[in-house]
Amino acid sequence: MINCLWCGKKETEKLRLGDLILFKKIESTVCCQECRQKLVKLAGRSVCPGCCREWLEAGLCSDCLRWQADYPDYVFKQIALYQYNAFLKEWIEAFKYKGDHRLAQLFKQEVREYFNQPVHKNKICIPIPISQTSLELRGFNQVEAILQAAEIAYLPVLHHIGTGKKQSSKDRKGRMLSPQPFQLDERYREQLKDRDVILVDDVYTTGRTLFHAAELLRTTELKTIETFTIAR
Structure with missing residues (x-):
């Protein structure tokens, strides 16, 4: 029961x-x-090969083409479990903004299955950090909570040093113009050398947050970067 x-x-x-x-x-x-x-799985659906957005055409979607212009040598590899719909919007509201930590458990099985695939063995999992203000208000980093619920090990390689409005309060233009909010913890630089990395966030919206994080990680000598989110 x-x-x-x-x-x-x-x-x-x-x-x-x-x-x-x-x-x-x-x-x-x-x-x-x-x-x-109420959850719409993206696996098996027609999606953009770059960002996992539902996409009926061949090749990268319009969003990824814009990112490709800014990062021409970036290898696009993003996986999302579910379509961002009304149910997931409510989940984000309750989990992330109202601070219901229990809801990190909802996707533990799917997250665990994804990261425990043989192809991901030895890859370093890096969660997107949140600001100190958000941490104090919420009491936890929602991305770390999701990984902890699934019992997935991770390294806190990035720190949030940004100020001003949160991404969730901005429109698309505001998100895209956001300055770099993260800082690389230099203590982990050597551990990243020649390693494969998976960046983890809760939702892929415009991609701005993940590209900011990837931008910093690419200053190290890591081998590959891919990204993972619950929703797209």
């Missing part, structure tokens, strides 16, 4: 025969089927 963390509905958990036969560890769910059906 589970209690959905989102709606509070009680539901009997269904076990898969394959998991029982193979003696797999049973991962307890924290979200009922009704709420899960």
